[in-house]
Amino acid sequence: MPNKPSGPVSRWSRVSSERGPDLIVFRSRFDRMTHPLSGEDLDRLVLESSDWVNVVALTRDERLIVVKQYRFGTADITTEVPGGMIDPGEGHEESAKRELLEETGYSSTEWTYLGSVDPNPAVQTNHMHHWLAKNCDLLGEQDLDAGEDIEVATLSEAELRSAVATGEIRHALVLTALHRVYDLRDELRGSQ
């Protein structure tokens, strides 16, 4: 049996950095990085963007508020929890409240921070912040950006679990939010 196959890793050092093309939702950058062991220089992609936020939002009768929209990456209509990009100068709590209201017309006075994840630390600089909003009330109409077309719906917990089991809800960053509120192992293991 061989020994433990590897030792501790080191940070890589950056030789140079070059601005790449504007990608609408990301600013691209190419960093020339030195491998700490081989000394070889390698080009690595970095996608810069603001942090993101999303919200597990429950109505007073504990139905989950979801948004359905056409997504350009997978070319399909998805079911997700509300969320979006944090505006410049905006805090993530403020952003969570704004996105919930703009996308759905719902509002809440009971907010709990659920922590954050890194959407893809290999490439992306940003974080995704998760919030829980309880006892939401429908206060107004949607206030969508010109580039959005969003349907609002609510799901009972049984309907939510079914949407997870069938793969209707399958956006990784929606699932990392939902997993902080629900144990979804029975719905997810080998389901899709």
Added chain:
Amino acid sequence: MPNKPSGPVSRWSRVSSERGPDLIVFRSRFDRMTHPLSGEDLDRLVLESSDWVNVVALTRDERLIVVKQYRFGTADITTEVPGGMIDPGEGHEESAKRELLEETGYSSTEWTYLGSVDPNPAVQTNHMHHWLAKNCDLLGEQDLDAGEDIEVATLSEAELRSAVATGEIRHALVLTALHRVYDLRDELRGSQ
């Protein structure tokens, strides 16, 4: 109280598509899409790549096999489960077995599919497949790509839970895999 704030959404239609720059791990594309309600044409980014795979791999004494490596997006050393990009012509099960062996030297004969997620359907075309490998044995040495420097470690379940609670493990796609095996709600709610 206003009525339900929105109706069903439609698919958008694509007017044209233009190849964007090569981004090393993604091929970029710009699609000109027509908003189904306003009729306005909008440019949208699509990042194409092969599917990804990762593995919740447990040793015979039920320790989780993790890899530590420097990640260029967040410019930090992360703790993750083994995984990577599926090679052309490779199935995702084959890829999971290959990545586990190459990155860690471990192998297993007990594999269970845990389903898939969409890393970011708004922008990315690809899927991430999650696998569980039980009773792993250390068979050999790492076989790393020239661009990799990876440390292998194993964590008891208590150590895994601590690494999740402190945010040492915070890669969204690692968490979506782990959530299919462990209920991590106590460790994650408001922890980071």
